[in-house]
Each structure stands twice: as structure tokens, then as C-alpha cells.
Amino acid sequence: MRAAAGVGGLSASLDLTKRESFSYFHREQIRFSDTDMLGHVNNVAYAAMVESGRIAYLRSVVSRLYTVMARIEIDYRAELHYPAEIDVGCVILRVGRSSIVLGNGVFDGNVCGAAAVTTLVLIDKETRRSTPIPDEARAQLEALVQG
Amino acid sequence: MRAAAGVGGLSASLDLTKRESFSYFHREQIRFSDTDMLGHVNNVAYAAMVESGRIAYLRSVVSRLYTVMARIEIDYRAELHYPAEIDVGCVILRVGRSSIVLGNGVFDGNVCGAAAVTTLVLIDKETRRSTPIPDEARAQLEALVQG
Amino acid sequence: MRAAAGVGGLSASLDLTKRESFSYFHREQIRFSDTDMLGHVNNVAYAAMVESGRIAYLRSVVSRLYTVMARIEIDYRAELHYPAEIDVGCVILRVGRSSIVLGNGVFDGNVCGAAAVTTLVLIDKETRRSTPIPDEARAQLEALVQG
Amino acid sequence: MRAAAGVGGLSASLDLTKRESFSYFHREQIRFSDTDMLGHVNNVAYAAMVESGRIAYLRSVVSRLYTVMARIEIDYRAELHYPAEIDVGCVILRVGRSSIVLGNGVFDGNVCGAAAVTTLVLIDKETRRSTPIPDEARAQLEALVQG
Numbered sequence: 001m002r003a004a005a006g007v008g009g010l011s012a013s014l015d016l017t018k019r020e021s022f023s024y025f026h027r028e029q030i031r032f033s034d035t036d037m038l039g040h041v042n043n044v045a046y047a048a049m050v051e052s053g054r055i056a057y058l059r060s061v062v063s064r065l066y067t068v069m070a071r072i073e074i075d076y077r078a079e080l081h082y083p084a085e086i087d088v089g090c091v092i093l094r095v096g097r098s099s100i101v102l103g104n105g106v107f108d109g110n111v112c113g114a115a116a117v118t119t120l121v122l123i124d125k126e127t128r129r130s131t132p133i134p135d136e137a138r139a140q141l142e143a144l145v146q147g
Numbered sequence: 148m149r150a151a152a153g154v155g156g157l158s159a160s161l162d163l164t165k166r167e168s169f170s171y172f173h174r175e176q177i178r179f180s181d182t183d184m185l186g187h188v189n190n191v192a193y194a195a196m197v198e199s200g201r202i203a204y205l206r207s208v209v210s211r212l213y214t215v216m217a218r219i220e221i222d223y224r225a226e227l228h229y230p231a232e233i234d235v236g237c238v239i240l241r242v243g244r245s246s247i248v249l250g251n252g253v254f255d256g257n258v259c260g261a262a263a264v265t266t267l268v269l270i271d272k273e274t275r276r277s278t279p280i281p282d283e284a285r286a287q288l289e290a291l292v293q294g
Numbered sequence: 295m296r297a298a299a300g301v302g303g304l305s306a307s308l309d310l311t312k313r314e315s316f317s318y319f320h321r322e323q324i325r326f327s328d329t330d331m332l333g334h335v336n337n338v339a340y341a342a343m344v345e346s347g348r349i350a351y352l353r354s355v356v357s358r359l360y361t362v363m364a365r366i367e368i369d370y371r372a373e374l375h376y377p378a379e380i381d382v383g384c385v386i387l388r389v390g391r392s393s394i395v396l397g398n399g400v401f402d403g404n405v406c407g408a409a410a411v412t413t414l415v416l417i418d419k420e421t422r423r424s425t426p427i428p429d430e431a432r433a434q435l436e437a438l439v440q441g
Numbered sequence: 442m443r444a445a446a447g448v449g450g451l452s453a454s455l456d457l458t459k460r461e462s463f464s465y466f467h468r469e470q471i472r473f474s475d476t477d478m479l480g481h482v483n484n485v486a487y488a489a490m491v492e493s494g495r496i497a498y499l500r501s502v503v504s505r506l507y508t509v510m511a512r513i514e515i516d517y518r519a520e521l522h523y524p525a526e527i528d529v530g531c532v533i534l535r536v537g538r539s540s541i542v543l544g545n546g547v548f549d550g551n552v553c554g555a556a557a558v559t560t561l562v563l564i565d566k567e568t569r570r571s572t573p574i575p576d577e578a579r580a581q582l583e584a585l586v587q588g
Binding site: 326327329330331333334336338339376 | 478
Binding site: 185187189190191194195198213215216217218219220221222223226275 | 479481483484485488489492509510511512513514515516517520569
């Protein structure tokens with residue numbers, strides 16, 4: 001999945017299905033309860049692992065932001081199986097006025113199980129409405145944009 | 148599972164594997180993601196459905212209490228499969244100083260998938276330590292005790 | 295979310311955020327364990343409910359097909375909260391050689407929590423590679439296409 | 442939780458709330474979706490982590506057995522929070538004719554979040570009825586019994 005495929009006007013050319021597109025990885029364990037009756041890891045579990053990686057990454061690079069998810073796109077590339085240790089690659093693709101677009105790749109070794117593009121929106125905790133990203137956080141995030 | 152089996156000194160004789168032991172039922176849907184690679188509903192999903200039934204039941208009989216789980220025992224009786232609508236029978240077995248013991252039966256029609264005994268403890272939201280159940284709530288709960 | 299927004303060349307104009315775009319609904323219960331520390335339903339639970347609705351719908355209209363998920367896009371529109379009964383609207387948007395594109399809307403009453411577009415691919419159970427949809431199933435599915 | 446508390450006639454004296462009671466640990470990551478609206482790790486997620494640890498442990502010590510869960514008891518000892526890396530201690534407490542009783546402790550560093558005792562039953566894959574543990578597996582398991 002080219003990041004560009006996922007988000008309209010983005011001119012990115014980062015290939016989220018390749019390990020070398022990422023410099024940050026979050027480690028996850030496939031759980032037995034992640035499997036489903038088809039014998040493989042259920043697609044919902046991919047989303048849970050991507051989410052955990054994404055949040056861990058954001059927390060490592062910027063002071064806590066109160067965001068909600070606006071959109072996610074996941075391209076499933078390969079079946080995953082229990083047991084396995086998974087690396088969730090994380091990268092920032094774009095920073096908007098109140099939004100952050102992240103790219104993720106889910107890897108079992110060098111096999112890409114999925115690529116994902118997520119749009120988060122910063123909201124006001126009380127009003128639950130979108131609010132601009134503070135300047136300091138914006139600067140930190142923009143310095144990390146790739147693709 | 149006799150409720151007595153689960154909780155030490157309890158003299159209860161309620162059979163949690165029988166529908167007729169319950170007058171309150173909470174409806175749940177088996178989800179595809181509840182299944183695991185053995186082809187049946189994963190045991191963890193039973194706990195999720197029991198929890199949702201238990202909380203819905205408590206909220207229907209008493210003003211909101213801030214509780215955490217102290218203990219759960221689940222006897223698995225039959226495999227469940229997707230898709231199915233499940234009834235979670237709910238009953239109060241005992242009310243302690245700061246604890247509430249609930250019994251649950253998980254039914255697919257007349258088949259009992261599991262019986263569970265849960266001990267909840269009322270805690271203070273700030274200190275996170277156990278605190279006595281207020282008199283009014285206690286009276287409401289004790290009026291419902293069975294077994 | 296216009297279905298068209300989600301899937302490249304699709305000329306659909308179905309608005310997946312409106313109840314009236316659907317004639318089939320699958321009922322789901324929000325579970326307590328679907329919530330997260332932000333106090334609302336975790337985004338991953340939306341995917342689990344969409345999946346369960348999608349599979350129930352497909353099974354109701356066509357003989358069993360062995361499919362895996364190739365892609366999902368979810369637009370999150372409103373926060374959902376525990377407890378609630380949710381209706382997952384289901385519609386078929388397109389049928390390809392070996393793929394089926396479905397549209398879903400997640401509703402709490404008339405509030406749309408999310409819209410989703412999913413691409414499933416029929417695979418051979420042994421080789422795990424894509425395989426054409428049998429003619430009879432294709433005819434059944436194509437008769438249902440909307441958008 | 443003394444293992445003895447959980448299983449009737451067991452003379453065990455192993456304290457499952459202490460790290461030193463275990464020589465095998467399985468590493469798990471708390472996921473964001475493991476949290477619930479109370480702000481802590483939902484009790485169901487403990488069960489998922491215990492299950493994954495238990496299965497990984499069994500697979501490491503004995504050839505594959507087809508088991509289903511007959512019973513679980515979990516004593517919740519401390520709230521866990523996201524993010525954290527968790528160690529699930531695993532030990533075999535008893536081996537019956539067709540059953541295996543395992544003990545687990547869930548640790549965030551030296552803090553015990555929960556202790557669990559699980560009874561698995563070996564079943565025949567076709568009949569779904571309990572079947573005796575083969576002699577070789579029994580010998581391997583019995584050699585590991587503690588408590």
C-alpha cells in the first residue's frame with residue numbers, strides 16, 4: 001500500500017508494506033484469542049495491534065494529545081498465525097490543522113501482514129469537537145513527517 | 148455449578164446451569180471475532196458477555212456503584228458457536244460489607260454454555276480502596292438476593 | 295461517507311451514513327469491554343461489530359463462501375457509549391471476479407457512529423489464493439448490488 | 442491466592458501471587474483496547490493474557506494436546522494500566538486422567554495483577570468428549586508439577 005493510495009491529496013511515496021520504510025517499531029504478541037474460526041488472526045486484531053503501536057509511538061514523540069480516530073484504512077496483505085511476535089512499524093505521514101495522519105505496517109519477520117493509514121483528530125476533551133494542534137506539538141510532529 | 152461450590156461459606160443451592168434459576172436475562176450476540184482457531188467461541192468471550200450482563204443487571208436494580216472485580220470463577224459446560232444469540236442469566240447471591248457476589252448462567256437456548264460466580268468490590272474512586280456499600284443500595288441489593 | 299469515496303472507480307452514490315441507505319440491519323450489543331480509557335467505545339470494537347454484521351448478511355443471501363478480508367476503510371462519525379444496542383446496516387456495493395465490496399453503517403438509533411467499506415476476496419481453502427466466485431453465488435450477489 | 446484455594450482437594454502451597462513461584466514467564470503487551478471506561482485494564486483482558494501464556498507454556502513442554510477449558514478462577518489483585526509489559530507466570534499444579542490444572546500469575550514488574558487457576562480437559566477432536574492424556578504426555582507433564 002502506497003501511503004498515497006490511502007489519503008487523497010497526499011504526494012507521499014512511502015511503501016508501508018516494507019520494513020525499511022519505518023524507523024520506529026512497536027512489539028506486539030499475537031494472542032490465542034486473536035485467532036478466529038478460519039484458523040488465522042482475525043482482522044480485528046490487526047486493528048488492535050496497529051492502534052497500540054500508533055499510540056505508543058505518538059506518546060514517545062510528543063506530549064500527550066487528546067485525539068480520536070477519524071478514519072482508518074487497512075490493506076490486508078498476508079494471513080498471520082498464533083503464536084508470533086509482531087512488529088508494528090509507525091510513521092507520521094502528514095500533520096493538518098487539527099489532524100495527524102499516520103502510516104503503519106504490521107510485520108511478522110519480513111512478511112507484511114497489513115498496511116494501514118490512520119487519521120486522528122485532536123479534540124477538546126469537554127466539547128468533544130476538533131481543536132487545533134498546539135504549536136509546540138505541531139513543530140515536534142512536523143519534524144517527523146516522512147513520505 | 149452450584150453457586151455454593153464457588154463461594155466458600157455460602158449456603159446457596161441455586162443451580163446456575165439452569166435457566167429457571169434466573170428471572171433476569173441479558174441478551175448478547177456472538178460475534179465472529181469471538182471465535183478462535185478451535186472453531187468455537189473463545190473462553191475469553193464468555194467472560195466479556197458475562198461482564199456485560201452483570202453490569203446491565205446491576206444498573207437496572209441499583210443506583211450506579213463504582214466497583215472493581217475481585218474474583219471470578221467460570222465453569223465451562225458446553226462449546227458455543229457463531230452465530231448465536233445468547234442469554235446471560237443474572238442473579239445476586241450475596242451482599243457483603245463492601246462486596247457483591249453475583250451468579251451468571253450463559254445460555255444458547257436451553258443449553259448452558261457456562262456458569263459463573265463473580266465477586267465485585269465497591270471502591271472509592273480516588274483512593275481505589277474498598278469502601279462500604281451505602282445503606283440504600285445495600286437494602287436494594289439485599290432484597291434481591293437468591294440462593 | 296459516500297461509498298464512492300472508499301473504492302476507486304466505483305460510481306456509487308450511496309450514503310452509508312444514512313439508515314435509509316440500508317434494507318438489512320444486524321443487531322449488536324455494545325459490551326462493557328468494548329469501551330476504552332477515553333470513556334467511549336474503542337474504535338476496534340466498531341470493526342468487530344461491522345464484521346459480524348457483514349458475515350451474518352452474506353450468510354443470509356448466499357451459500358457459504360470462504361473469504362478473507364483484503365481491505366477495510368472506516369470513517370468514524372460519532373462516539374458510541376456503553377450501554378447501547380447498535381444496528382449495523384449492510385449492503386453489497388460491487389461484485390468482482392473474486393471480490394465482493396460491502397458497505398456498512400453503524401447506527402445507535404439515528405446517529406451514525408461509523409461508515410465502512412470492506413473488500414472481501416474469495417480464496418481457495420487449501421492454496422489460500424484468490425479464486426473466482428462461482429456463477430450461482432455471483433448471480434445471487436449481483437442481484438443485490440446497490441449504489 | 443494459594444493454589445490450594447482454587448482446586449478442591451489440592452494440597453498445594455504455591456503462592457501464585459509471587460514471582461518466585463514461577464520459573465516460566467510469558468511476555469505480553471497491554472494494548473490500548475484492553476482498557477475500559479474505568480481507565481484501567483479490563484478484567485477480560487487479564488483472561489486473554491493468561492490464556493496466551495498458558496498455551497505458549499504447554500506447547501513449550503509437551504507435544505500438542507487438543508484441550509478445552511473446563512474451569513477458570515481468577516483473583517484480581519491490582520489494577521493494571523496501559524501501557525505496560527506484562528509477565529504471565531505459568532506452572533502446572535496437577536495432572537488428572539484427562540485434565541491438567543495450571544496456575545498463573547500476572548505481573549507488572551513485581552506487582553501481581555492477578556492469580557489464576559485453570560482446568561483444561563483433553564478432548565477427542567471428533568467426538569468433543571474427554572479422553573485420557575496419552576502416557577508420554579502425562580509423563581512429561583507430571584515431571585513439571587509443582588505446588
